[in-house]
Amino acid sequence: MTTKIIFMGTPEFAVPALMALINAPEYHIVAVVTQPDRPSGRGKKLLPSPVKEVAQQAGLTILQPQTLKDKAVVAQLAALQPDVMVIAAFGQILRNDVISLPPHGCLNIHASLLPRWRGASPITAAIRAGDTETGITLMQIDEGLDTGAMIARRAVPIMPTHTGDNLTAELARVGASLLLDTLPAWLAGQIVPEPQDNSLATLAPRLKKEQGELNWTLTAIELERQVRAFNSWPGTFTHSPRGEFKILAVELAPQVNPPSTLESGGVFKYQRNVYVVTGQGVLRLVTVQMPGKNPMSAEAMLNGHPELVGARLKQTL
Numbered sequence: 001m002t003t004k005i006i007f008m009g010t011p012e013f014a015v016p017a018l019m020a021l022i023n024a025p026e027y028h029i030v031a032v033v034t035q036p037d038r039p040s041g042r043g044k045k046l047l048p049s050p051v052k053e054v055a056q057q058a059g060l061t062i063l064q065p066q067t068l069k070d071k072a073v074v075a076q077l078a079a080l081q082p083d084v085m086v087i088a089a090f091g092q093i094l095r096n097d098v099i100s101l102p103p104h105g106c107l108n109i110h111a112s113l114l115p116r117w118r119g120a121s122p123i124t125a126a127i128r129a130g131d132t133e134t135g136i137t138l139m140q141i142d143e144g145l146d147t148g149a150m151i152a153r154r155a156v157p158i159m160p161t162h163t164g165d166n167l168t169a170e171l172a173r174v175g176a177s178l179l180l181d182t183l184p185a186w187l188a189g190q191i192v193p194e195p196q197d198n199s200l201a202t203l204a205p206r207l208k209k210e211q212g213e214l215n216w217t218l219t220a221i222e223l224e225r226q227v228r229a230f231n232s233w234p235g236t237f238t239h240s241p242r243g244e245f246k247i248l249a250v251e252l253a254p255q256v257n258p259p260s261t262l263e264s265g266g267v268f269k270y271q272r273n274v275y276v277v278t279g280q281g282v283l284r285l286v287t288v289q290m291p292g293k294n295p296m297s298a299e300a301m302l303n304g305h306p307e308l309v310g311a312r313l314k315q316t317l
Contacts, residue, residue, distance in 0.1 A: 002025070002026055002027060002028040003026060003027050003028065003083045003084065003183075003187060004028050004030045004080070004081060004082050004083045004084075005021060005027050005028065005029050005030065005082060005083065005084055005085070005086055006029075006030060006031050006032075006033060006077060006080060006082040006085045006086075006102070007021060007029055007031075007032050007033070007051075007085075007086050007087075007088075008032075008033040008034070008085060008086070008087040008088070008090040009032075009034060009051045009087065009088040009089055009090050010034050010035045010049045010050075010051055010089055010090055010091045011049065011050055011051070011089050011091075012050045012168075012169075012172070013088060013089045013111065013168055013171070013172045013175075014050070014051050014088035014089050014090075014109075014172070015050050015051060015054055015172065016172045016173050016175065016176035017086065017088045017109055017172070017175055017176040017179050018032065018051055018054055018055070018088075019054060019176070020176040020177075020179060020180050021086065021179075021180075022054075022058050022060075024180060027183075029058075029060055030061065030080045030081075030082060031060070031061045031062070031063055031077070031080055031082075032051060032052070032055040032060050032061065032062050032063070033062075033063045033064075033065070033077075033090070034048075034049045034051045034052045034055070034062065034063075034064055034090070035049055035064065035090070035091050035092075036064045036065075036066060037049070037052070037064070052064070063076065063077075067092065068092055068094060068095065068098055069095065074097050074098055074101075077098060077101055078101050082101065082102045083102055083103060083104050083187070084102045084103075084104035084105060084106070084107060084183075084186075084187065085098075085101070085102050085105075085106040085107070085141075086106075086107050086109070086179065087106055087107065087108045087109070087141060088108070088109040088175065089109075089111075093143075093145075094106060094141055094143075095143060096143055099141055099142065099143065104186065104187055105140050105141070106140065106141040107138055107139070107140065107141070107151065107179075107183075107186070108138070108139050108140075108141045108146070108148070109136060109138060109175040109176075109178075109179060110122065110136070110137045110138075110139055110146055111123050111134070111136060111168070111171045111172075111175065112125075112126060112134055112135065112136075112137060112204070113133070113134060113135040113137060113153055113155060114137040114139060114146060114150055114153070114196055114201075115146075115147075115196040115197055115198065115200045115201040115202070116131075116200065116201070116202050117134075117202055117203075117204040118145055118146035118147070118201055118202070118203055118204065119145060119146065119203050119204040119205050119206070120204065120205060120206035120207075121204040121205065121206060121207050122134070122204045123164055123167050123168050123171065123229075124164050124204065124207060124229045124230065125202075125204035125229075126158060126167075126204075127158060127162060127163070127164060127167065127225055127228055127229035128222075128225050128226055128229040128230075129225075130221070130225060131158055132157065132158055133155050133156060133157050133158055134155075134156055134158055134167070134171070135153055135154050135155040135156045135171070135174070136153065136154050136156070136171055136174050136175040136178050137150055137152075137153045138150070138151045138152040138153070138175075138178055138179060138182055139151060139193075139196075140193055145203075147196060147198070147201075148193075148196075149193030149194060149195050149196065150193060150194045150195075150196060151182060151186055151191055151193055151194075152178055152181075152182040152191070154174055154177075154178045156170060156171060156174055162228065163228045163229070163231040163232075164228070164229050164230060164231050164232065164233065165231055165232050207230075207233065207234050208234065209234045209235075210234075211230075211234060212230050212234040212235045212236045212237055213236075213237055213238065213239075214226065214227075214236055214237070214238045214247065214313075216238070216264040216265035216276065216277070216278055216279065216313055216314070217264045217265075217278070217279040218278060218279050219278055219279055219280040219281055220252055220253070220254075220278040220280060220281030220282055220283045221252065221280075221281065223250070223278055223283055224250055224251070224252050224283060227247055227248075227249065227250045231248065231249075235248075236248075238265075238313045238314070239313065239314050240267075240308055240311060240313050240314075241307070241308070241311050242290075242305050242307075242308065243291060244291065245288055245289060245290045245291065245301075246288060246289040246295075247285065247287075247288055248286075248287040248288060248289055248295055249286040249287040250283045250284060250285055250286055251283070251284040251286055252281070252283065252284075253273075253275055253281070253282045253283060253284045254281065254282075256270055256275055256282045256284070257282075258275065258277045258282050262277045262310075262312075263277065263312060264277050264278055264279050265277065265278075265312045265313040265314055266310070266311075266312050266313075267308050267309055267310065267311050267312070267313060268309060268310065269302065269309050272299060273298075273299070274298035274299060274301070274302055276313060284298075285298035285301075286298060288301050290304075
């Protein structure tokens with residue numbers, strides 16, 4: 001007898017888990033619930049979510065409610081009689097009338113080792129804070145913000161090469177694997193959920209575009225983490241005498257000493273590389289992007305704008 005599952009998810013992070021369930025014959029996905037198509041690009045063309053694209057290719061039933069508070073939507077979900085719901089970065093808070101529908105509950109694939117980094121941006125928060133590890137927590141959903149009891153956890157070390165993008169991709173794969181490894185025992189009633197210790201909880205709120213502006217009075221270590229964490233959303237940027245530009249990649253430069261005349265944000269060149277003075281230490285600019293241009297090396301930027309040497313990058317906020 002196959003297990004009937006309603007899958008809820010929206011971004012690329014949720015795709016590996018959906019694919020894993022599609023490919024497992026013991027599970028039958030009775031519906032995929034994802035966010036409505038959103039306008040994107042200059043033409044504001046409506047685009048489906050990554051989860052919707054996969055569901056369409058698999059011929060699955062797709063639901064895209066504006067809100068799960070709609071009683072008609074709740075009734076539609078109830079009529080599907082799911083045994084369990086699996087949620088991965090769906091984008092809406094579930095209320096108790098939805099949570100209570102499946103007899104085996106609603107399981108959420110959360111990208112942190114709870115209770116650390118509850119909220120919408122746990123991967124970004126972990127990199128930016130300098131955590132040495134993160135991971136996946138498979139948890140029961142309740143009406144709180146990632147406060148439900150934990151069913152399984154799997155740790156992943158955070159490496160110096162990890163960015164928001166590549167760590168998200170890695171955790172998505174780990175989440176799919178942990179889900180398949182855990183579901184049989186959960187459905188058989190062999191797992192006792194572990195309550196979270198609320199005293200250890202930290203929050204990772206949703207990020208806004210303006211939070212990507214770099215504050216050069218911070219330390220080089222803090223800024224390097226921010227650039228990695230915010231790749232590719234919300235991205236990092238700064239202001240110069242030539243206007244705003246994006247900073248896509250940087251490197252710590254602990255062996256380089258800046259000119260004593262430069263304040264934080266000051267740009268200088270040393271042995272063909274481009275550096276910026278920070279509140280403590282120096283950062284090498286690796287890859288940047290000027291408005292309307294493709295990404296380029298910082299050296300190429302200076303070739304076109306040599307006047308930036310000695311200039312000061314500033315924060316406008």
